[in-house]
Amino acid sequence: MKETSELFNYPELVFAVSEKKDGPMKISEKQTRIILKNRDRFFTSLGLDSDVVISGEIVHGNNVAIIGRQNLQTTLTNTDALVTDQRGIFLAITVADCLPIFLFDPINEVVAIVHAGWRGLKNNIIEKTIGTMTIKLNSKSSDIIAYIGPAIGSCHFEVKSDLEKIFKTNYPKAVIYRDDKIFINLKLIARQQLLSQNLNQKNIFASVDCTYCKAEKFYSFRRDKTQPVKTMVALIGLKKGASR
Protein backbone atom coordinates (compact mmCIF):
# COMPACT_ATOMS: atom_id res chain seq x y z
CA MET A 1 0.00 0.00 0.00
CA LYS A 2 1.20 3.46 -0.84
CA GLU A 3 1.76 6.30 1.58
CA THR A 4 -0.18 9.52 1.67
CA SER A 5 1.39 11.84 -0.86
CA GLU A 6 -1.66 12.18 -3.07
CA LEU A 7 -3.96 13.49 -0.36
CA PHE A 8 -1.53 16.27 0.39
CA ASN A 9 -2.06 17.76 -3.05
CA TYR A 10 -5.20 19.52 -1.81
CA PRO A 11 -4.06 22.62 0.05
CA GLU A 12 -7.44 23.24 1.71
CA LEU A 13 -7.73 19.71 3.03
CA VAL A 14 -6.80 19.23 6.67
CA PHE A 15 -6.41 15.69 7.89
CA ALA A 16 -4.36 14.53 10.81
CA VAL A 17 -3.94 12.05 13.61
CA SER A 18 -2.52 13.27 16.90
CA GLU A 19 0.40 11.52 18.54
CA LYS A 20 1.29 10.54 22.07
CA LYS A 21 3.22 13.80 22.54
CA ASP A 22 -0.06 15.68 22.02
CA GLY A 23 -1.59 13.92 25.05
CA PRO A 24 -4.75 11.85 25.49
CA MET A 25 -7.75 13.06 23.47
CA LYS A 26 -10.78 11.01 24.47
CA ILE A 27 -13.27 13.11 26.40
CA SER A 28 -13.93 11.35 29.68
CA GLU A 29 -15.63 12.50 32.85
CA LYS A 30 -12.52 12.31 35.01
CA GLN A 31 -10.07 14.38 33.02
CA THR A 32 -12.21 16.54 30.82
CA ARG A 33 -10.29 19.74 31.47
CA ILE A 34 -6.89 18.29 30.53
CA ILE A 35 -8.35 16.52 27.53
CA LEU A 36 -10.09 19.64 26.27
CA LYS A 37 -6.83 21.52 26.64
CA ASN A 38 -4.96 18.84 24.68
CA ARG A 39 -7.57 18.92 21.95
CA ASP A 40 -7.54 22.71 21.83
CA ARG A 41 -3.78 22.77 21.47
CA PHE A 42 -3.78 20.11 18.76
CA PHE A 43 -6.55 21.75 16.75
CA THR A 44 -4.82 25.12 17.06
CA SER A 45 -1.62 23.56 15.70
CA LEU A 46 -3.65 22.67 12.60
CA GLY A 47 -4.95 26.22 12.35
CA LEU A 48 -8.41 25.30 13.64
CA ASP A 49 -10.71 26.59 16.34
CA SER A 50 -12.10 23.88 18.63
CA ASP A 51 -15.65 25.02 17.90
CA VAL A 52 -15.46 23.96 14.26
CA VAL A 53 -14.61 20.38 15.24
CA ILE A 54 -17.45 17.91 15.66
CA SER A 55 -16.65 14.63 17.36
CA GLY A 56 -18.29 11.27 17.18
CA GLU A 57 -18.63 9.45 20.47
CA ILE A 58 -17.49 6.11 19.19
CA VAL A 59 -19.16 2.91 20.36
CA HIS A 60 -17.74 0.34 17.91
CA GLY A 61 -21.07 0.49 16.09
CA ASN A 62 -21.84 1.33 12.49
CA ASN A 63 -23.92 4.49 12.66
CA VAL A 64 -23.05 7.15 10.09
CA ALA A 65 -24.07 10.80 10.59
CA ILE A 66 -24.24 13.58 8.01
CA ILE A 67 -22.94 16.70 9.71
CA GLY A 68 -24.00 20.28 9.08
CA ARG A 69 -23.70 23.62 10.82
CA GLN A 70 -26.51 22.69 13.21
CA ASN A 71 -24.15 20.14 14.74
CA LEU A 72 -21.39 22.62 15.53
CA GLN A 73 -20.23 22.52 19.14
CA THR A 74 -21.86 19.18 19.77
CA THR A 75 -20.63 15.65 20.23
CA LEU A 76 -22.55 13.03 18.32
CA THR A 77 -23.42 10.13 20.59
CA ASN A 78 -23.40 6.58 19.27
CA THR A 79 -21.64 7.56 16.05
CA ASP A 80 -18.56 5.94 14.55
CA ALA A 81 -18.58 7.65 11.15
CA LEU A 82 -19.17 11.30 10.24
CA VAL A 83 -19.68 12.80 6.78
CA THR A 84 -20.02 16.37 5.56
CA ASP A 85 -20.08 18.29 2.30
CA GLN A 86 -19.52 21.62 3.98
CA ARG A 87 -16.32 23.54 4.23
CA GLY A 88 -15.27 24.86 7.61
CA ILE A 89 -16.60 21.81 9.46
CA PHE A 90 -14.04 19.33 10.77
CA LEU A 91 -14.94 15.79 11.71
CA ALA A 92 -13.18 13.89 14.48
CA ILE A 93 -13.10 10.48 16.10
CA THR A 94 -10.71 8.94 18.62
CA VAL A 95 -8.57 5.85 18.08
CA ALA A 96 -5.98 3.74 19.88
CA ASP A 97 -5.47 0.60 17.73
CA CYS A 98 -8.71 0.80 15.74
CA LEU A 99 -8.48 2.14 12.19
CA PRO A 100 -9.05 5.83 11.50
CA ILE A 101 -10.20 5.91 7.87
CA PHE A 102 -10.19 9.25 6.07
CA LEU A 103 -12.33 9.64 2.94
CA PHE A 104 -12.23 12.58 0.56
CA ASP A 105 -14.14 13.26 -2.64
CA PRO A 106 -12.31 16.23 -4.20
CA ILE A 107 -14.90 16.70 -6.96
CA ASN A 108 -17.94 17.25 -4.73
CA GLU A 109 -15.88 18.29 -1.72
CA VAL A 110 -17.24 15.61 0.58
CA VAL A 111 -15.17 14.39 3.51
CA ALA A 112 -15.73 11.56 5.97
CA ILE A 113 -14.00 10.00 8.91
CA VAL A 114 -14.59 6.46 10.07
CA HIS A 115 -13.63 4.70 13.29
CA ALA A 116 -13.36 1.03 12.43
CA GLY A 117 -12.22 -1.79 14.65
CA TRP A 118 -13.04 -5.39 13.89
CA ARG A 119 -16.65 -4.82 14.92
CA GLY A 120 -17.05 -1.89 12.57
CA LEU A 121 -15.50 -3.85 9.72
CA LYS A 122 -17.72 -6.84 10.47
CA ASN A 123 -20.77 -4.56 10.50
CA ASN A 124 -19.85 -2.86 7.22
CA ILE A 125 -19.25 0.64 8.47
CA ILE A 126 -17.11 1.38 5.40
CA GLU A 127 -19.89 0.35 3.01
CA LYS A 128 -22.41 2.41 5.00
CA THR A 129 -20.19 5.50 4.97
CA ILE A 130 -19.43 5.31 1.27
CA GLY A 131 -23.12 4.65 0.65
CA THR A 132 -23.94 7.86 2.52
CA MET A 133 -21.40 9.80 0.47
CA THR A 134 -22.65 8.43 -2.85
CA ILE A 135 -26.42 8.22 -2.29
CA LYS A 136 -26.98 11.25 -0.09
CA LEU A 137 -24.17 13.59 -1.15
CA ASN A 138 -23.67 12.63 -4.80
CA SER A 139 -20.09 11.42 -4.57
CA LYS A 140 -18.85 8.91 -7.10
CA SER A 141 -16.94 6.00 -5.59
CA SER A 142 -14.28 6.29 -8.25
CA ASP A 143 -13.55 9.88 -7.16
CA ILE A 144 -13.08 9.04 -3.48
CA ILE A 145 -9.57 9.00 -2.03
CA ALA A 146 -9.06 6.91 1.11
CA TYR A 147 -6.34 6.94 3.72
CA ILE A 148 -6.16 4.29 6.41
CA GLY A 149 -4.27 5.85 9.31
CA PRO A 150 -2.02 4.29 11.95
CA ALA A 151 -3.64 1.29 13.64
CA ILE A 152 -2.73 -2.02 15.18
CA GLY A 153 -0.94 -4.18 12.64
CA SER A 154 -1.07 -7.89 11.93
CA CYS A 155 2.17 -8.09 13.92
CA HIS A 156 0.16 -7.47 17.10
CA PHE A 157 -3.54 -8.01 16.51
CA GLU A 158 -3.74 -11.50 17.94
CA VAL A 159 -7.23 -12.99 18.05
CA LYS A 160 -9.07 -16.11 19.13
CA SER A 161 -10.91 -18.50 16.86
CA ASP A 162 -14.18 -16.52 17.12
CA LEU A 163 -12.69 -13.66 15.09
CA GLU A 164 -10.87 -16.06 12.83
CA LYS A 165 -14.28 -17.54 11.91
CA ILE A 166 -15.81 -14.12 11.30
CA PHE A 167 -13.21 -13.03 8.74
CA LYS A 168 -11.64 -16.16 7.29
CA THR A 169 -14.23 -16.88 4.61
CA ASN A 170 -14.37 -13.43 3.07
CA TYR A 171 -10.82 -12.28 3.85
CA PRO A 172 -8.59 -15.38 3.84
CA LYS A 173 -5.43 -13.33 3.25
CA ALA A 174 -6.14 -11.18 6.28
CA VAL A 175 -6.03 -14.14 8.68
CA ILE A 176 -2.45 -15.02 9.52
CA TYR A 177 -1.12 -18.02 11.43
CA ARG A 178 2.17 -17.60 13.26
CA ASP A 179 3.72 -19.48 16.19
CA ASP A 180 0.48 -21.37 16.86
CA LYS A 181 -1.33 -18.07 17.18
CA ILE A 182 -3.90 -16.31 15.00
CA PHE A 183 -3.47 -12.71 13.84
CA ILE A 184 -5.72 -10.48 11.75
CA ASN A 185 -4.70 -7.77 9.31
CA LEU A 186 -7.43 -5.17 9.81
CA LYS A 187 -5.91 -2.73 7.32
CA LEU A 188 -6.12 -5.36 4.60
CA ILE A 189 -9.77 -6.04 5.39
CA ALA A 190 -10.49 -2.30 5.24
CA ARG A 191 -8.67 -2.09 1.92
CA GLN A 192 -10.69 -4.97 0.47
CA GLN A 193 -13.90 -3.38 1.67
CA LEU A 194 -12.94 -0.06 0.06
CA LEU A 195 -12.21 -1.87 -3.21
CA SER A 196 -15.54 -3.68 -3.04
CA GLN A 197 -17.20 -0.24 -2.84
CA ASN A 198 -15.59 0.53 -6.20
CA LEU A 199 -12.86 2.80 -4.98
CA ASN A 200 -9.97 2.92 -7.37
CA GLN A 201 -6.95 0.96 -6.16
CA LYS A 202 -4.68 3.92 -6.87
CA ASN A 203 -6.81 6.09 -4.57
CA ILE A 204 -6.29 3.94 -1.48
CA PHE A 205 -3.41 4.81 0.83
CA ALA A 206 -2.41 3.44 4.19
CA SER A 207 -0.05 4.19 7.02
CA VAL A 208 2.49 1.45 7.63
CA ASP A 209 2.62 2.28 11.34
CA CYS A 210 1.45 -0.21 13.94
CA THR A 211 0.20 1.62 17.05
CA TYR A 212 1.32 -1.25 19.30
CA CYS A 213 4.86 -1.38 17.85
CA LYS A 214 5.46 2.37 17.95
CA ALA A 215 5.20 2.88 21.69
CA GLU A 216 7.00 6.20 21.63
CA LYS A 217 4.61 7.67 19.05
CA PHE A 218 1.13 6.24 19.62
CA TYR A 219 -1.25 5.09 22.31
CA SER A 220 -2.33 1.47 22.01
CA PHE A 221 -5.32 0.09 23.85
CA ARG A 222 -3.93 -3.44 23.75
CA ARG A 223 -0.47 -2.47 24.87
CA ASP A 224 -1.23 0.23 27.44
CA LYS A 225 -4.33 -1.24 29.12
CA THR A 226 -4.91 2.14 30.79
CA GLN A 227 -8.18 3.17 32.39
CA PRO A 228 -9.60 5.49 31.20
CA VAL A 229 -8.25 4.55 27.81
CA LYS A 230 -5.80 7.02 26.27
CA THR A 231 -6.43 7.74 22.62
CA MET A 232 -5.34 9.84 19.68
CA VAL A 233 -7.78 12.06 17.80
CA ALA A 234 -8.16 11.78 14.02
CA LEU A 235 -9.68 14.63 12.07
CA ILE A 236 -10.57 15.68 8.52
CA GLY A 237 -12.17 18.69 6.89
CA LEU A 238 -11.84 21.38 4.25
CA LYS A 239 -10.83 24.87 5.15
CA LYS A 240 -12.91 27.72 3.90
CA GLY A 241 -10.91 29.40 1.21
CA ALA A 242 -11.13 30.35 -2.40
CA SER A 243 -13.86 28.05 -3.62
CA ARG A 244 -13.65 26.39 -6.96
Ligand SMILES: [Zn+2]
Ligand atom coordinates in the same frame (compact mmCIF):
# COMPACT_ATOMS: atom_id res chain seq x y z
ZN1 LIG B 1 2.89 -4.24 15.81
